[in-house]
Amino acid sequence: MPENDIDIYLQPPVDELKQLWDRVEMYDANKKSTFKMFAALMWIISDFSGLENLSGWNMHSGGKSKDNMKTRKDLQYMGIRSELWPRDGGKYPSTVFTMSNAQKDIFLKTLQHVIFPDGYSSNIMRCVDLRQPMVHLIVHLVEEVKTSGPVHYRWMYPVERYLGRLKKYVRNRAQVEGSITEGYLSEEILTFCSRYLDDIETRMNRPMRVDDQPSGVIPDACETMFPKIGKAVGVATHFKLSQMEQHQAHRHVLANCEAVSEFIDSFRQKNKENATRSNKVAIKIDSIVHKEFVQWFKQEVPIESTEYSNEIKCLECRPRLQARRYRAYNVNGYKFRTMAKDEGMKFQNSGVYVSSNTRSYASMRDQKVAIGSVPYYGKIVDIIELNYNCRFSVVLFKCIWADTTTTRGIKQDHLGLTSVNFSRSIHTGDREDDEPYILASEAHLVYYVDDEVDKEWSDCSCEATRLV
Incomplete structure (x- = not known):
């Protein structure tokens, strides 16, 4: 893993993306002619471990933070977020998401005691640790959703969940790809056939999680x-x-x-x-x-x-x-x-x-x-x-x-x-x-x-x- 030297590894793809944005000449095999193509990177799919390295997020604070004087000077050098630039005397203003210890305790206790409707969320209180708050990570999520849009376009979780489903098809570890192919085809065939079965419960007609269809209704x-x-x-x-x-x-x-x-x-x-x-x-x-x-x-x-x-x-x-x-x-x-x-x-x-x-x-x-x-x-x-x-x-x-x-x-x-x-x-x-x-x-x-x-x-x- 490149760890903190990720900038070096990212430089080539960044240069190529800039080149694609400025137009590159491509060949159309169908028309047998060349054309100018524009391209832009809209979403990436990554897990939190990789995202932490790429973005500098601090998932477990432990008293440390990536928000320091060097970071503020980088913002000043890039000419962005002027409200966060260093001030005279070696000090810099607090960010909007900065919380005192008392505010952190209130925030985490709220998460620890919240109870959601059935099926709406997992039991979030199991994920809250008052000793190791993940406040820095949480405050970024809302801004990320507003900027980047729906999560399923850029998170690895749905892909990993589906890969876990494919792994269940494996019956012969010596022929992993073949097992997955056979399992996938078998499931597709059964799903197709179940569309024609009306008298038994199948994937196509089974009740929803909340079955609110009245039973035993006599027309009157x-x-x-x-x-x-x-x-x-x-x-x-x-x-x-x-x-x-x-x-x-x-x-x-x-x-x-x-x-x-x-x-x-x-x-x-x-x-x-x-x-x-x-x-x-x-x-x-x-x-x-x-x-x-x-x-x-x-x-x-x-x-x-x-x-x-x-x-x-x-x-x-x-x-x-x-x-x-x-x-x-x-x-x-x-x-x-x-x-x-x-x-x-x-x-x-x-x-x-x-x-x-x-x-x-x-x-x-x-x-x-x-x-x-x-x-x-x-x-x-x-x-x-x-x-x-x-x-x-x-x-x-x-x-x-x-x-x-x-x-x-x-x-x-x-x-x-x-x-x-x-x-x-x-x-x-x-x-x-x-x-x-x-x-x-x-x-x-x-x-x-x-x-x-x-x-x-x-x-x-x-x-x-x-x-x-």
């Missing part, structure tokens, strides 16, 4: 109103809803049912007409709709009526008090678990995010409504399935919600990172007016990282990708 007219979405994981347990829980869950179902929206509009319009005569403000009308619509809907749609469909009359009857409870549920490509199920596990799947269209007013006497999307961040407490007289069922998540309506419950830093405070939760379900439930179909997965400085706050990320 009512399914058009609330189609079966998602798939329960584990055994269901039966329990009895309290009157308040039944009312809160049923109210959310009605408010998010498209077939009921015209009834809500009608009830709102009637209250607007009454408000004009009694001088009620618009914000009070929304409160009346929230509190009284369920009872009005029951009176508006009598069970013996022939004017409305059976599906609407099913909703009028409210769900049964006997309900099902699950500890995990797959939906929208995500795996969700309750907080109790998450406790003690190395993965976090109880975080939930939903964006809700909320009606707001400039003041108590403002008659003009503004409808805007408000983000809500929560944690799943319970997963229940309501039974509407055995005609159809609806799965809901019961959550505790951070107060995202005020700066005491949500904030955003200059980098756009959102933090929430669960010590100021809302809609806990203790009051009848609370709204702790959401439909399972509304949920998006989010994970939280505890703030090591301010323990009440948690940084949240909604970028938890769907797992396939």
Whole structure:
């Protein structure tokens, strides 16, 4: 290995690349003529050991650093990064990624305690060593991604993983290439044949990592109103809803049912007409709709009526008090678990995010409504399935919600990172007016990282990708 003398070995390819950039004359065998060719090196594939030698990165600090006076003088000689040039008196300014020992401890403790969703990342806490921080390496990764683009174009890891797969084909060490060729062809043939097999599980039709396809769905007219979405994981347990829980869950179902929206509009319009005569403000009308619509809907749609469909009359009857409870549920490509199920596990799947269209007013006497999307961040407490007289069922998540309506419950830093405070939760379900439930179909997965400085706050990320 050339080690620190890598510059000498790289000089010839650098000279050739410069020559290619300045145009070289090439011969086209097809056209039997010459042409001028431009070429540029866009990506390289290397492992970290080689990358450390090539770039001067310090993977294990051990109290040493490549950021010294000689490096700063090199920057000055090349005429780049003037903000890092040496100053008078033999001193030079700190780089943007410089951390104090206390900051390093906070950063590494955050990494050590972070818990990602299932399948989102490996157990990163095993890779953190508080005694040998790799801070110099980590701070470069973000800049490298921004500059160079996707990792798979320039890292050796995907290639090494595939080479490891090819090595498994070797059965005869005396004929390595032949073994790999035969193994590869056999796998290609089996994969091709499996495309024509429908009744058995193959690579082409096996379930995804998160299997959210509903099973045992029986076609029914009512399914058009609330189609079966998602798939329960584990055994269901039966329990009895309290009157308040039944009312809160049923109210959310009605408010998010498209077939009921015209009834809500009608009830709102009637209250607007009454408000004009009694001088009620618009914000009070929304409160009346929230509190009284369920009872009005029951009176508006009598069970013996022939004017409305059976599906609407099913909703009028409210769900049964006997309900099902699950500890995990797959939906929208995500795996969700309750907080109790998450406790003690190395993965976090109880975080939930939903964006809700909320009606707001400039003041108590403002008659003009503004409808805007408000983000809500929560944690799943319970997963229940309501039974509407055995005609159809609806799965809901019961959550505790951070107060995202005020700066005491949500904030955003200059980098756009959102933090929430669960010590100021809302809609806990203790009051009848609370709204702790959401439909399972509304949920998006989010994970939280505890703030090591301010323990009440948690940084949240909604970028938890769907797992396939």
